[in-house]
Amino acid sequence: MSLLASALALVRAKLVALATAPKRFSVMIRRAIYDVRTGKRTAWDVTKSVLMTLFGLAMVLVLLFPLFWITTASLAEGTRLFNTSGIFPDPATYNLDAYRWVIYESDFFFVDGDWGYPQLVLGGESGLVSFRWAGTDTGPGALFNSLYIVSVTLVAGFGMIVPAAYAFSRRQFVGRKRILYGYVLFTQIGAGLSIATLVALYSLFSTYGLTNNLFILGLFYAASAIPFNTWLLKTYMDNIPVSYEEAAMVDGASFLDTIREVILPLTKPGLAVVLIFVWLAGWNEFIIAQTLLRPENYPLSVELYNIATEGRFSTPWTRFAAFANLFALPVAIVYFAAQRSVEDGLSFGGMEG
Amino acid sequence: MASSQPGTGVSGLSRLRTALPFSSRDWGLLLVAPGVLLFSSFMLYPIFYLFYISLTDATFAGSVIGGGAELIGLANYAQLIGDSQFWTSMTTTWLFVAVSLVLKVFLAVGIALLLNHVRVAGKRYMRAAVIVPLGFPGIFTITVWRGMFSDARYGVFNTILGRYNEFMSSLSAPELLLFDVPIGFLSGRWEAFFAYVTTEVWLAYPFMVIIIVSALQDVPRSLHEAAMVDGAGALQRFRTVTLPAIKGPVLFASILTAATSFQQFLIPWVFNQGGPSRQNELIIVYGYREAITFNQFGLSAAILIVGIAFVGLFMYVAVRYGGLAEGVGDE
Numbered sequence: 298m299s300l301l302a303s304a305l306a307l308v309r310a311k312l313v314a315l316a317t318a319p320k321r322f323s324v325m326i327r328r329a330i331y332d333v334r335t336g337k338r339t340a341w342d343v344t345k346s347v348l349m350t351l352f353g354l355a356m357v358l359v360l361l362f363p364l365f366w367i368t369t370a371s372l373a374e375g376t377r378l379f380n381t382s383g384i385f386p387d388p389a390t391y392n393l394d395a396y397r398w399v400i401y402e403s404d405f406f407f408v409d410g411d412w413g414y415p416q417l418v419l420g421g422e423s424g425l426v427s428f429r430w431a432g433t434d435t436g437p438g439a440l441f442n443s444l445y446i447v448s449v450t451l452v453a454g455f456g457m458i459v460p461a462a463y464a465f466s467r468r469q470f471v472g473r474k475r476i477l478y479g480y481v482l483f484t485q486i487g488a489g490l491s492i493a494t495l496v497a498l499y500s501l502f503s504t505y506g507l508t509n510n511l512f513i514l515g516l517f518y519a520a521s522a523i524p525f526n527t528w529l530l531k532t533y534m535d536n537i538p539v540s541y542e543e544a545a546m547v548d549g550a551s552f553l554d555t556i557r558e559v560i561l562p563l564t565k566p567g568l569a570v571v572l573i574f575v576w577l578a579g580w581n582e583f584i585i586a587q588t589l590l591r592p593e594n595y596p597l598s599v600e601l602y603n604i605a606t607e608g609r610f611s612t613p614w615t616r617f618a619a620f621a622n623l624f625a626l627p628v629a630i631v632y633f634a635a636q637r638s639v640e641d642g643l644s645f646g647g648m649e650g
Numbered sequence: 651m652a653s654s655q656p657g658t659g660v661s662g663l664s665r666l667r668t669a670l671p672f673s674s675r676d677w678g679l680l681l682v683a684p685g686v687l688l689f690s691s692f693m694l695y696p697i698f699y700l701f702y703i704s705l706t707d708a709t710f711a712g713s714v715i716g717g718g719a720e721l722i723g724l725a726n727y728a729q730l731i732g733d734s735q736f737w738t739s740m741t742t743t744w745l746f747v748a749v750s751l752v753l754k755v756f757l758a759v760g761i762a763l764l765l766n767h768v769r770v771a772g773k774r775y776m777r778a779a780v781i782v783p784l785g786f787p788g789i790f791t792i793t794v795w796r797g798m799f800s801d802a803r804y805g806v807f808n809t810i811l812g813r814y815n816e817f818m819s820s821l822s823a824p825e826l827l828l829f830d831v832p833i834g835f836l837s838g839r840w841e842a843f844f845a846y847v848t849t850e851v852w853l854a855y856p857f858m859v860i861i862i863v864s865a866l867q868d869v870p871r872s873l874h875e876a877a878m879v880d881g882a883g884a885l886q887r888f889r890t891v892t893l894p895a896i897k898g899p900v901l902f903a904s905i906l907t908a909a910t911s912f913q914q915f916l917i918p919w920v921f922n923q924g925g926p927s928r929q930n931e932l933i934i935v936y937g938y939r940e941a942i943t944f945n946q947f948g949l950s951a952a953i954l955i956v957g958i959a960f961v962g963l964f965m966y967v968a969v970r971y972g973g974l975a976e977g978v979g980d981e
Contacts, residue, residue, distance in 0.1 A: 318775065325771060349769040356764065357779050363852070364782065366806060367794045457685035468678030476686060482965045483693070490961060492915050492934055493954045494696035496941040497703060501696065520692035523685045581787035584915060588942065598789050602920070605793040614797055625790045632785035636778060 308634045371395050371618030395619035403620060404600055408435035442511060443580060443596040449515025450579035451572070454522050458571060461523075462530035463560065467539070477531075480524040491521050495585055502589060509591045515579060522578040526571045533567030534560065569635055580628060597624045697958060704951035719948070726952035736953065738929060739936040746843070746932060747911045750850040751904060757851060758858035759900065763892070765859075766866045777863060781856035788853070792920045795849040799835040799921070808832040836922045839929045846917050846930065853917075854907045858900070865899040866892070901971070909964035913957070933957045 329346075332338040358365075366385070373386030374394035399405050407413060413433025417426055430437055464470065465477055483490070498517070502508045541563070542555045550558065561568075583598040590599070601624055604617045704726055708719035730736045761780060765773045783791060798806040811829045818827055835845045869891065877887045915934045918924045924931030924939065931939065934957055941950035 318772075322772070346769040346771065349764075349767060350771045353764050353767075353770045353773065353776050356761065357776050360761075360780055360852070360855075361782060363791065363794050363798060364786070366798065453688070457688060460681035461685045464678035464681035468681075470676040470678040470682075472679065473682075476682060482969060483689075490697075490913070490958065491693065492913070492938065493958050493961075494693065494700055496937065496947065496950050496954060497696035497700035498692075499941070500703065500708070500947060501699060516688065517692050520688045523689045527685060577787075581789065583787075583789040584919065584938075598787060602789055602793065605796065605920075617793070617797070621790045621793070625786045628787065629782075629785040633778070633782075636781075 311634060367618045367621065370614050371622055372615075374398065374615040374619075395615040396623070398616050399619045399623055403604075403616070404438040404595075405597070405620060405623065406440050407433050407438045411435045413437070439595055439597045439600040442594055443598070445511050446515045446518065446586075446596055447576055447579040449512055450518040450522070451575055453516055453519035454526065454575040454578075455571075457519070457523060458526045458530060458575070459568070461527050462534055463556070465527065465531040466534035467542075477528070480528050483524040491517075492584055495588060498585075499588060508589045509594055511590070511594055514586060514589060517585070518579040518582060519575070522575045526574055529574075530564065530567050530571050533564050537563045573631060573635060576631075577628065700951045700958075701955055703947055704955050706948050708947040708951075710945045710947060722948070726948050727956075729949065730952055730956070735928060735931075735936070739931050739933050739953075742843070742930055743912060743933045746846060746850070746914070747908050750847045750854070750911050751908050753847065753851045754854050754858060754907060755900060755904060758855045758862055758903075759896070761855065762859050762862035762866060762896075763888075766863055777859075781860060783852060784856040788916050789920070791853065792849060792916050795845070795852070795917075796836070796921050799845045801832065801834045801836055803832045805832070805835075807835065837926055839926060842922055842926065842930050845921060846914075849917050849921075850911055850914060854910065857907060858903045861899045861903045862896050865896045869895045902968075905964060905968045905971070909961060909968070912964065913961060933960075 329338070329343050333340055333343055369385050372391040372393070372395070374392060401412075402409065411433045413430040413436075416429055416431040418429055419426055465473065499508070502510075502513070507513050537560065541559050545555045545559055581598060583602060586596055587599045587602065590596075595603070601617070601621055604613065604620055607613070703719075705721055705723060706719040707722045707725070764770060765777045765780065767773070770776070800806065800808070802808065808831050811831050811833065815828050815831065833841055835841045873891050874887060877891050882890065913934055914932055915938070918930055918932050918935045919938075922930070924935040928936075928939075933953065937950045937953035937957060939950075940946045940953060
């Protein structure tokens with residue numbers, strides 16, 4: 298919970314900084330005008346700065362063009378997107394019909410958009426209290442498959458990453474260096490490798506009847522996330538001085554107390570980054586899910602791909618865009634709220650040593 | 651502090667304890683073991699198993715364990731060497747890695763320099779904006795690019811090229827500078843290759859920009875000023891101050907992104923499944939298709955083992971020359 302609170306504080310700080318940006322910008326311009334008037338800077342000097350800034354701005358716009366295009370596309374349901382009038386839809390025709398389609402007709406939340414609500418059943422056949430979806434004929438949709446996979450990935454991942462990172466950082470044991478070295482080898486280059494092993498996994502899983510199993514898939518994503526995140530969290534813990542724990546020990550804290558009161562609170566930023574990376578490992582992956590699962594268990598990533606490839610010439614871009622935005626936006630928002638820590642996490646290896 | 655007390659426990663147990671290759675201080679191993687076990691069973695074991703499959707004539711998933719597959723030694727590898735499809739895939743993959751790497755490095759260094767320049771106002775916000783692509787799922791961004799590279803007359807890039815043509819004709823430019831629209835971006839070999847490279851560069855530049863910017867910010871301003879006092883021009887300052895500072899990080903990021911490009915699967919798969927007519931199958935796509943589409947599990951495993959061997963080479967180079975494993979041997 299406190300993790301959530303600190304994340305919210307971070308988001309708020311970012312929003313405040315963004316909201317006050319125009320003021321700082323106007324101050325900067327007034328300063329430049331003043332400097333030119335009093336002769337501190339020449340007009341040409343200021344012009345050069347303006348031109349460079351405009352150039353930077355143009356570059357940003359070109360680089361972000363695909364994301365801008367897909368966002369405007371999601372607002373253009375009912376108009377012909379690829380037509381003579383240009384790349385972008387006419388703003389006068391903007392509407393939210395595509396989002397309405399995602400919510401009420403696609404399989405995003407519930408299959409065919411037939412919404413239901415959770416219901417607890419007392420005294421059912423399977424134990425005292427059981428749980429079921431009521432009010433829907435078709436059942437929960439892709440979102441719930443994704444969330445289920447991600448929960449398994451998170452629980453299994455955190456259960457294995459946090460203790461292991463602690464042991465690597467603070468304990469000496471047989472094989473420590475060798476295992477750590479092995480992890481480092483796999484840190485940055487894991488993703489494609491899992492596709493390469495997919496053929497072996499597929500034949501193993503289909504022999505043991507483990508395909509089409511969301512739980513196993515969640516475990517698999519956790520396994521693929523372990524080396525990088527363990528190594529990342531270990532480097533975070535290395536930066537906590539051992540003297541803190543020793544001081545706590547002297548004050549009579551037990552071993553578990555030092556973990557709870559010293560290690561975990563001080564590793565919080567690291568834990569947040571690991572949370573994001575492990576979440577992404579389960580949320581984003583597509584090809585393994587598509588190969589191992591059957592349609593009723595498809596997560597959001599596979600559903601997204603299916604919308605895009607329904608027909609070769611008739612991809613419903615507006616619906617695809619709306620679906621994709623709802624799929625990607627929550628992740629992107631969290632990602633950029635924690636941008637600084639994520640950047641540190643991405644560039645930590647091999648930079649300072 | 652609390653160590654085992656010899657002699658007080660059951661003698662058999664303590665004897666067992668001393669006979670084991672680890673002592674009680676090694677209990678940290680217990681915390682690490684579950685992760686190692688999970689990782690090994692889902693990642694390492696399949697690689698060994700893949701190697702085993704590559705030595706058999708397995709044709710479909712069930713035939714490997716359920717019988718019907720026999721060990722045939724290195725016959726699959728021998729077949730690969732004689733297979734022109736394998737060499738097409740290998741050449742295309744390396745070309746893809748090389749071309750996209752060169753473009754990535756130039757683009758990323760350019761962006762990083764520009765967004766670190768004293769004359770650019772609001773560069774902090776621009777830096778935050780340019781790395782946005784990193785925050786979106788690969789399947790999402792790649793499918794968006796597929797849409798923009800649409801073969802249709804009114805696809806995004808074809809529309810842009812059409813506008814460009816109109817503009818150039820209005821200047822009465824020679825025919826040579828005009829494009830023959832619509833371009834079938836996904837249906838021609840080199841057009842599709844160009845589309846792959848563009849998308850790959852777009853996906854990978856944010857990571858490089860992050861690393862180069864953090865290296866640039868470590869260069870003390872006084873160094874630039876000293877060079878300026880000495881009368882060094884912008885180009886000379888770049889060569890003597892900036893370049894040495896970013897060389898290491900750029901090399902490091904190059905190895906890593908090259909390894910990722912080598913394993914690129916989603917771009918060719920989503921765009922046109924490595925087409926047209928299997929000419930652009932990058933190595934992982936090639937292996938995947940042989941197994942899933944053509945039911946050649948043995949051959950597919952051999953292809954993927956070759957791919958993994960190259961990835962291993964990348965990892966070795968990264969660790970050996972990129973200093974990736976510094977910090978393993980500390981304490």
